[in-house]
Structure formats: C-alpha cells, structure tokens
Amino acid sequence: MSFTTASKIAWRELRAAPAKFLFVVLAVAVGVAALSGVKGFGYAFRGMLLRNAKQLIAADLQAQTWGNISPEQISRMQQLGSQYGEMTRVTETISMAGSGKLRVPQMVSVKAIDPIVYPYYGTLKINPDKPLCDLLRNDSSVVVTPELELRMKVSPGDTIRLGGKEFLVAGTILSEPDRLASGFGPGMRVLMSRAGLDRTGLIQFGSRAAQRFLFKLRPGINLDALKSAIKHSFHRVFISDYREGSPVVGRAVDSTTTFLSLVSLIALIVGSLGVAMAMYSHLQQRMDTIAVMKAIGARANQVMQIYLLQTLWLGIAGGVIGVGVGAAVQRSFPWLIHRIFALLPIVPWDWSFTLQGMSLGILATLLFTLPPLLSIRNVRPSLVFRRNMSDASAESRKHWQDKLPGWIGAALIFGGFYCIAVWLSRSWLMGSYFIGGLAASLIALGIVAAMLLFFMRFLVRTWNRRLPPSFRHGFANIYRPGNQARSVLVALGVGVMFTLTTYLLQRTVLRQVVSEGPGREGNLFLLDVRDASSISRLIESQPGVTSKVQLVGYTVSRMLSKNGVPVSQLRLSRERRNDLQAVRITTAKSLPDGINLANGAWWPPNCAQPQLAVSDEAQRDYHLHLGDRVEFQVAGRAFTAPLVATFHREQRAPVRYDLVVPQKALEGLPITYYGAVHVKPADIPRVEEAVFENFPTVTVMNLADVLNRIQEAVDQVALVVRFLAGFAILAGVIILSSSVAGTRYRRIREVAILKTLGATKSRISGIFSIEFSILGAIAGLVGAILANVFTRIVADRFIDTNVDFDWPSLVVAMVGTALLANLAGWLASAHILDQRPLEVLRAE
Amino acid sequence: MQAPAFQTGVIEVNQLWKVIENPPNRVEILRNITFSVPRGQFLAIMGASGSGKSTLLGLLAGLDTVTSGRIVLDKTDITNLREDNLARLRGRKIGFVFQSYQLVPTLTAEENILLPAELSGYQGDARRRAKDLLERVGLTNRAHHYPIQLSGGEQQRVALARAFVTQPPILMTDEPTGNLDSANGQHVLDLLLQLNREEETTLILVTHDRQLAEYADRILTLHDGRILRDEMAERRVSEPELPEPQVEA
Numbered sequence A: 001m002s003f004t005t006a007s008k009i010a011w012r013e014l015r016a017a018p019a020k021f022l023f024v025v026l027a028v029a030v031g032v033a034a035l036s037g038v039k040g041f042g043y044a045f046r047g048m049l050l051r052n053a054k055q056l057i058a059a060d061l062q063a064q065t066w067g068n069i070s071p072e073q074i075s076r077m078q079q080l081g082s083q084y085g086e087m088t089r090v091t092e093t094i095s096m097a098g099s100g101k102l103r104v105p106q107m108v109s110v111k112a113i114d115p116i117v118y119p120y121y122g123t124l125k126i127n128p129d130k131p132l133c134d135l136l137r138n139d140s141s142v143v144v145t146p147e148l149e150l151r152m153k154v155s156p157g158d159t160i161r162l163g164g165k166e167f168l169v170a171g172t173i174l175s176e177p178d179r180l181a182s183g184f185g186p187g188m189r190v191l192m193s194r195a196g197l198d199r200t201g202l203i204q205f206g207s208r209a210a211q212r213f214l215f216k217l218r219p220g221i222n223l224d225a226l227k228s229a230i231k232h233s234f235h236r237v238f239i240s241d242y243r244e245g246s247p248v249v250g251r252a253v254d255s256t257t258t259f260l261s262l263v264s265l266i267a268l269i270v271g272s273l274g275v276a277m278a279m280y281s282h283l284q285q286r287m288d289t290i291a292v293m294k295a296i297g298a299r300a301n302q303v304m305q306i307y308l309l310q311t312l313w314l315g316i317a318g319g320v321i322g323v324g325v326g327a328a329v330q331r332s333f334p335w336l337i338h339r340i341f342a343l344l345p346i347v348p349w350d351w352s353f354t355l356q357g358m359s360l361g362i363l364a365t366l367l368f369t370l371p372p373l374l375s376i377r378n379v380r381p382s383l384v385f386r387r388n389m390s391d392a393s394a395e396s397r398k399h400w401q402d403k404l405p406g407w408i409g410a411a412l413i414f415g416g417f418y419c420i421a422v423w424l425s426r427s428w429l430m431g432s433y434f435i436g437g438l439a440a441s442l443i444a445l446g447i448v449a450a451m452l453l454f455f456m457r458f459l460v461r462t463w464n465r466r467l468p469p470s471f472r473h474g475f476a477n478i479y480r481p482g483n484q485a486r487s488v489l490v491a492l493g494v495g496v497m498f499t500l501t502t503y504l505l506q507r508t509v510l511r512q513v514v515s516e517g518p519g520r521e522g523n524l525f526l527l528d529v530r531d532a533s534s535i536s537r538l539i540e541s542q543p544g545v546t547s548k549v550q551l552v553g554y555t556v557s558r559m560l561s562k563n564g565v566p567v568s569q570l571r572l573s574r575e576r577r578n579d580l581q582a583v584r585i586t587t588a589k590s591l592p593d594g595i596n597l598a599n600g601a602w603w604p605p606n607c608a609q610p611q612l613a614v615s616d617e618a619q620r621d622y623h624l625h626l627g628d629r630v631e632f633q634v635a636g637r638a639f640t641a642p643l644v645a646t647f648h649r650e651q652r653a654p655v656r657y658d659l660v661v662p663q664k665a666l667e668g669l670p671i672t673y674y675g676a677v678h679v680k681p682a683d684i685p686r687v688e689e690a691v692f693e694n695f696p697t698v699t700v701m702n703l704a705d706v707l708n709r710i711q712e713a714v715d716q717v718a719l720v721v722r723f724l725a726g727f728a729i730l731a732g733v734i735i736l737s738s739s740v741a742g743t744r745y746r747r748i749r750e751v752a753i754l755k756t757l758g759a760t761k762s763r764i765s766g767i768f769s770i771e772f773s774i775l776g777a778i779a780g781l782v783g784a785i786l787a788n789v790f791t792r793i794v795a796d797r798f799i800d801t802n803v804d805f806d807w808p809s810l811v812v813a814m815v816g817t818a819l820l821a822n823l824a825g826w827l828a829s830a831h832i833l834d835q836r837p838l839e840v841l842r843a844e
Numbered sequence B: 001m002q003a004p005a006f007q008t009g010v011i012e013v014n015q016l017w018k019v020i021e022n023p024p025n026r027v028e029i030l031r032n033i034t035f036s037v038p039r040g041q042f043l044a045i046m047g048a049s050g051s052g053k054s055t056l057l058g059l060l061a062g063l064d065t066v067t068s069g070r071i072v073l074d075k076t077d078i079t080n081l082r083e084d085n086l087a088r089l090r091g092r093k094i095g096f097v098f099q100s101y102q103l104v105p106t107l108t109a110e111e112n113i114l115l116p117a118e119l120s121g122y123q124g125d126a127r128r129r130a131k132d133l134l135e136r137v138g139l140t141n142r143a144h145h146y147p148i149q150l151s152g153g154e155q156q157r158v159a160l161a162r163a164f165v166t167q168p169p170i171l172m173t174d175e176p177t178g179n180l181d182s183a184n185g186q187h188v189l190d191l192l193l194q195l196n197r198e199e200e201t202t203l204i205l206v207t208h209d210r211q212l213a214e215y216a217d218r219i220l221t222l223h224d225g226r227i228l229r230d231e232m233a234e235r236r237v238s239e240p241e242l243p244e245p246q247v248e249a
Helices: A003-016 A018-051 A053-057 A071-084 A146-152 A194-200 A223-233 A247-285 A287-295 A300-336 A352-378 A395-425 A428-462 A469-478 A485-516 A532-540 A574-582 A616-622 A681-694 A703-742 A744-756 A761-799 A807-828 A837-843 B053-060 B083-093 B109-120 B126-136 B152-164 B182-199 B233-238
Strands: A061-066 A085-099 A102-113 A125-127 A141-144 A159-162 A165-175 A188-193 A210-217 A238-241 A524-529 A550-562 A583-588 A595-600 A612-615 A629-634 A637-649 A659-662 A672-677 A699-702 B009-022 B025-038 B042-047 B068-073 B094-097 B170-174 B202-207 B218-223 B226-232
Touching (some): A003 B109, A018 A053, A071 A210, A085 A146, A085 A681, A085 A699, A102 A681, A165 A188, A165 A194, A247 A428, A247 A485, A300 A352, A300 B083, A485 A703, A485 A807, A524 A681, A524 A703, A532 A550, A681 A699, A703 A744, A703 A807, B009 B202, B025 B226, B053 B068, B083 B109, B126 B152
Parallel strands (some): A102 A188, A583 A659, B042 B202, B094 B170, B170 B202
Antiparallel strands (some): A550 A629, A550 A672, A595 A637, B009 B068
16 A cells, blocks of 8 residues: 555544544643643753853852861862962851841842852843942942842842841842852842951851852863862862853752653653543454455555554644643743742743654653554454454454554663653652653552442442432443543542642641651751850840740860771771761750661760760761771861660650760860750740841841741742643543543434433433543542652651551542543534434434 | 356365354354355355355455365465455456445445456556446446445445456355346346456356346355255256245244
8 A cells, every 4th residue: 555545544533533544632731731831841941041051150160069178178279269360269158147127037049259250151230221340349248139129128228127227228230140040049138248257257266157169260270189179178069160160050950851751751651641542442343344454455564654644643642732832831841840940040942852852751651552453453354344252262262362463562661661761850759750660550440440449330330229220321322332430530630639749748748747747846947057056045124035045056066086096097988088077066954856766875974075976977987986986076176985885766866976075075166056945936026136136147037937938949849840731631531522522423322312211411420420520530539549649658668657648638529630631521422412303313 | 048168167165164152152154165156156045044155255255264174265275264365366267246235335336346456456447447337337427426325225336346357257245236226126136247248257246036046057055054955057947946045934
C-alpha cells in the first residue's frame, strides 16, 4: 500500500469522527502543555543565567564564605585581586531595623559594599539616579528597597536605625543585579557602605554573615589558578564564575523544574492512556474494515501503517496545541513560583524545548498506542465471516500469541517512559523511583478500581430488585461494551491521588512545623545574643512574657588535636579535616531536650570543667571515642576537653547539637546565644521594641511571622504541584469524555428505545447522571484512599510523624470528582437527549 | 451445458478438518473434506445454514487456519503459510466478492477498486484497468463516490470490479446477490459471469440459492460439515432435482 493511500484512508477516518479524535488530541495536548511549560521555563531560566552570568554575580568570579574571616584572609584576597585584576568584598547579614514612624522593629537584610566599585557588572538602579558613591558618601546613609519603605513607613530623607545607629535613607533600590546570589535571601534590603556596617557593630565574632569576594579579572586570566589560590585560603568556600551562570540558583531551578517535570509527566502519561483507550475503541470499530483489507491482500504492517499514521498525526496535533498552551504555562510560571524564587529576573521566552516537548508528546502517544496497533496483527481476515470464535487446535498457541502484543507493548511503554523519566530527571535513580512509584500507583489504582467495580456489581446483583430502575440502568451502563470504566477510573484516580496527596502532605508539613517545631520552646526567637543574662532579665520583666528565656550558647572553634595528635596528622578525609578548622561548639548546662544519651555520663549541673559530649554522627565522622582528649581553640584561647558522653539526636530536637561542652566551661569566651521565649501574642510588639531599644544588634523573630513565611512557601510549592497535578485531572476528565463520546452511538440508540418505551427525558438524564456520578465517586474514592496511604508512607518515612486517615478528604474527593465526571460526561453527551426516536430507529 | 476443457487442479483440498471451539462447546464445522478444482472451473458450494460452506470458502482463501488437512492453491500449500504470506498470495491470486460488499468506507469507488492493485504491487496500469472495470460494471459516473453514497447494487458492482482488478486466477464469492433485490441481484450475477468469462478465472461461489448454483460447472453440496454431493453440469441435467436447502436466517 502506498503512503498516499494509507494517508488517504487515515485522514478520511480522522475526518469522519472529528469529535472522537479531538479528545485524543486534547489528552496529548494537556500532557505536553504541562511538560513543555515547566521544562521550557527551566531551559529559559538556565539560558538567562548563562547569558547574564556576570551581571548575576556582579563579577567575573565570586568566592562566598560564611562565618568569621580573619584579617589575613582578607589581605590574601586583596592580594589575589591585585594580581588578577580587581577585588571587592560584599558582606551580607540580617538584623533588626527600626524607624521613627514604626515603633516595632523589622527584620532586614543588610548588604555592605564598596560603593565606588560595586557592581563590576550589571546595573544597580536607584532613585534618585545618582552614582552610588554619592548616595553612600559617608558612613551614615543607606539605600533601601521599596518593600522596606512601605513596611517601615519611610521614604528618602527619613532615617532608620540599625544596630542602635541612625542612617539616612538616601535613595530607593529599583534593581539589584546580584540579588539572586545573595546569601540571605530576599527580605527587605538595606544597602550601605562597609564603613556604615562597621558603625552598626552588627558583625562580631560568631555573627551570622556571608562574605562574598567579587573579582573583576583582566583578560586572559587563568580562572582555575585563581580558584585554586582562593580554595587554599579558606576552609570552606563556594566559588562560581561567569562560565557557570549562578550554579546554586541554577541547581535550585534545575531541581525544581526536574521535580515539576516529573509531575507533568504524570499528566502526559494519563493523557497518553486516553489516547490508547481511544485508539483501542477506534480499532474495535474498524475491525471489519481491517479484516476486509486483509482479505483482499493487505499485510498486517500495511494496515498498521494506516493507524500508525493516524496516531502520529494525532500526536503531532496534540503536541502542537500542547506546546502552544505550554507557552502560556511557561509565561505564568514566574508568577507561580515567585515566592519560591523571589525577585526573579525577567525570563525570556525559550523555544528550545518546543521540539523536544512535541517529540515527547508524539513518543508518548506512539508508546501507548503500541498495544492496540500491534493487536492489528491478531485481526483475522475470517472476521468477514464470523466473530468471537476460536480455533480449537490452535487454542493454546493463539492464547499467548494474542497476549504477546499486549506484553510487548507494555514492556515498550515501561521502557520508553523509564527513559523519558531518566532524561527529564537526569538521574537513573530518580527515573527508577519515579517509574517504579508510578507503576505501583497505577497497578494499585487498577486493582482497587477493579475490586470496587466488582463489589458494586455484586451489590447491585444482590439488591437488584430493591434498587430504583434509574440506578440499575445507570450502573449497567458502566459495564456496557466500550465504556472502559476501569481505565477511566485509573486515569481520574491518578489525578485525584496526586492532587490530594499534595494537599495532605502540605497540611501535614504545616501541622508538623506548628506542633513539633520551635514553637514548643517559645513564640519569640532571639538570634545573635551576646549578653545572655541581661537580655533574659529584660525580657522576663516585660508584661505578657509567660516563660523563662531559653538560650543556647555556641561558639566557633578550631580543633587542634586529639590525644595530642595534631588534626593535620589524624586519619581523616580532607573534607572532615577542613570541617574541624571551624567547628561549632554548643554549650549546655544539663542534658538538653531532644537528645538521648548513648554512652558515657553527662556532666553535673554547674560543671565548669571543660568536658565534651558528641553526637553519634560527629563521633563517626571524626573517629572519636570515649576518653579521647580533644584540644580546641576559641578566639585565640586553647582548652582541652575529655570526651565523656555520646548521644543520639532526635529528629524533633530544636537545636542541632553535635559537639557540646558545659556552659560554664566557656565563660569568658565570645559566646553567641540564640533561643526563644513564650510571649502573649498581643504583647510581642512591645517586647520586640524593648529588645531593639536595649540590644539593637539582636535579631528578634516572631513565630507567627516565621510560620506565615513557611506557610507561604509550602503553599506556593503546593500550588505549583497542584497546578501541574491538575493537568493530570484534566487529562482524566478528557479521557472520561472521550470514553463517553466513544459510546455515543450506543447511547443515542438506547435513548431512542427508552423514549419509545415511554421514558421521559428526566428519567434518561437521571440514568446517565447516576452512571457518571458512580464513575466519578469511585475514582474519587480510589484516588483519596491511595492519597491517604501515600501521605501516611511519606509522613512516616520522611517527616517522622504519624498521620491519621483523613475521612473528610474521602467525602470531598468523591463528591468533587462525581461533579467533575458529570460535567465531562454531559459535555460529551451533548444533544443525545434531543434525538427523535424515529430518526434513530429508521436509520438502523 | 458443455464443460470447459479443464487443466490440472488449481485448488487441491485434502482431508480438511475445521473445529471451532467456543468453550464449553466444540463444533466440528468441516469434517474430512477432500476435492480438487481444475483451472477455469466454476464451482458452486451449496448447503444449508451452518453446513460449513462459508468456513470452507474462508479456508480456501487462507482467511482462517485449518485444524488439520491440507489446501494447495495454485501449487502453493497454504496450510502452514504465515499471515503476511497468505495476504500476499491473496493479493496476487484471489479476488473476493462478499455478501455485504465490504468496501472500505473511507475510499471512493475508484480508490476501492485500486486498493488490491496497490496492496499486491500490481504490475499493469491499474488506473486504466480500474477505469475499464468501472465502465464494464456501468459505474463510470460514480467513480468518485464513497460507498455510503452508493446503492447496495452499485456497491456490489464496485466490489466486483475490485475483485477483478488484479486479474486474479481465482475468484471467490460469498452469496454475492444475497443482500440485493432480484433485479439488482440478476444484474450483478450477469456481470459476475460476464467478467468471469472474459477474464477466464476459476470461480468459487458460495450460495444457498439453487437457481444461482445452476449456473456453475460443478456443484459441491455440504451437509453437516461433510460433502453430501459433488456433481458436474452434465450429470445434474439427468439427475432428479435436489431437495431445496433451508434458507439462511
């Protein structure tokens, strides 16, 4: 058969049933839209990062480190700067700021720069449009973001207070080139000179601060040599250059889009399942034509060519529409994830995924239509004479031969989607988990759906005479030939399952944060506390404070030796040895809450002798044993502590204890404290104000604000996941519509017969509504059951919490899906009720 | 009626069995059938409903597999041929006319006629031959009509033209006039016989219509899966009338 003839037959069949194939196209389009939208955004974002790499770090190369840096390290960086081009240092931290117009202090993100050279690349847009060095001429002026102006009710010309010092707001930051590279996230930004930061006194030993060394390099510089020199100067440093395009942000966006791509792939798989169903029912209807073609000499592959072409065109049409809709999804993505990646730069439209998205759509379509296409081989030309008979002599052979295309198809589908998942996630492991999980979900859905259908059938048979006729007819419709109830249930169920799982997990995470999070210790957090006793006295004297202030002290130390052996000679990996150059030691009076003693004995309260307790992780990492004598150095002072205890840290422990020493043993050393206190919500602003007045360098965080931020972030992630999981539901709805549309002729005939026998329109519509409602309700029930099971598994394994079965979600899912199914079913059954019986019966 | 000068058997059937199983029932449709059809013969297969005549036709054309026995078609043993090889063989050697026309609904009359030529890679000028056949069956002006736009008689005439397009040595027909009224049925039959004469094909006709079968050189009557009678034209003239077979439902 020539390509032209095959095309002709394929096209004319498509043209003969446009409504039926429209559903197929839409099912593919939905999946491709979700996938190309997400992946396209990821590509566009990556491209933007690479194109604007220098602007995004405001330099050719950036070295970022956290914590304290020594004057030697700074001078070494300056030396490298002179050697390779130029260098400037940027320091970022968070602190509290107050204004005359707002008594309650606000947390701000402070960034200190050299206004003469910053930024090396990109533009810092400020209103008024004056050079930064003019605006930050002295050490008492700052420029701020509009959000800060709004929330602190200040404008250029007003003053704000930082670290107890007044600063003039000299301008408004309109855009900041290296905002994404910031170590302290978005927040309200205060940009100031280094002299200004020094004046605040915010940066002290142990302060939380990020140091970024920006290099502008002369042409022809060997970047690797510079990187190597920087690495030798710091124990922990993260270096990125213009060739990498903000690797941290890039990786974050990559992992986000990878996860979302896999969620979108579910929509594509569900959509493709719809294509397979539609093609299967189409081929069933074409069985006679196929048999005739075979009878007059067509070979199986010639017939398959026709339907392969149809599938291909449907895939292409779905792909084209999907890519078009995907463009809209891509456009809406920055809005969807603006809370996750705040201050996203403008991401241009990227078409590079267009072709890949289309190819994926076509591939998915072809993969899922393989079983029905391969089954063409089994269509016997003798069908022109008789159907549904099998050959006795060849019974066993035909049995497995008939099933072979199905098995081959299933294997190809599994392998194909496994490859797609691996390609999308760029990880064999993740691809395996995804496909394994999805296959398990689909099998579970299929089994539960089959069991429920069986149970319903049993119920109806048993109660047959007691059921109203509409219900009996409606239920019988589910089992009508070509209704594909189980596939519809699986498709809709997958969508419900993913959407509901996301919702249940989102709620579980938030509940966990509230019940097990730091809220137990208090609802007002204190960071960067130096004078623990004074601040405790002040806070505890405030009205509304209902508990003692709980503070945990820590310092950053350097481990010098173990049992007299210098760290440099210990048999440790380079990474672990580097860790010990700046290791955090926490202080504790007694055994802290959330940790369990494993070995040894804890020190008595008020112990002033240096002693050491370590977590089982630290013990393993640094090869420590009870009785080891470990020498540390803090701020130039050395002390030796014997290892007296090891402990296991519970997951819910409020503090990450690793190395612990008695509180009194470190007296006289620079200790930084953090902690919490319970305050009546109405009194929190007053306490914040008092702390800010008396301890301006202490950062205070309100639990309600923190929870709000967590909730916003979790909500945002859940919104994106639900948005994409919604595509899977949409695909399921399309499949239901397609299935209903596939039985349209049978329905029309039934309506004609029922009308002839005296059934009213309302009676008939009741029958159909019951059918759609049952399908929807069962899909909702199956999806909700599995969503609860998955949530329980995930919560148990990854969140370490128990989740009760959420019964209300079951009801909501059943009712919601039943309504959705009615909507889809009636859309696909349009005008069926209006057919005149005589027209239909005469046409037979 | 004078019998044509037959050559060696173009169809050889030897100890053919066909068992159909539709659990728990087992039905022996054909039992130990043996016969030979010489080239150029017009053979009518008759029998009551369920006697196995359509099944026999299907097996002769390789449309179904035999349970046991052997069928040789124009020197090719088709019993164990693979599906695709059977399709190739049908395309080259067999023309088909079915009771219910079985035209491809998405192709026009002319395209339906051309389809077997395309499928078999017919070497001649298929388009010219299709036009010629359309003219011979009187449907030149209906060439570009779809089956749904044609009457039953017209559809069957298209099916006739389709059957002859590749000039197959064998033509198999299953109740070709069964779905037509008497006038249209006669017209189709005349065309069938005329084309058969002109094209010199071996014609196998399955029918329960005695009158129709009377046109054949030879009548094979099946009863309950066995050959009840195998009679040539000359003998039939001298023998008494057979009882009228039951009419199919």
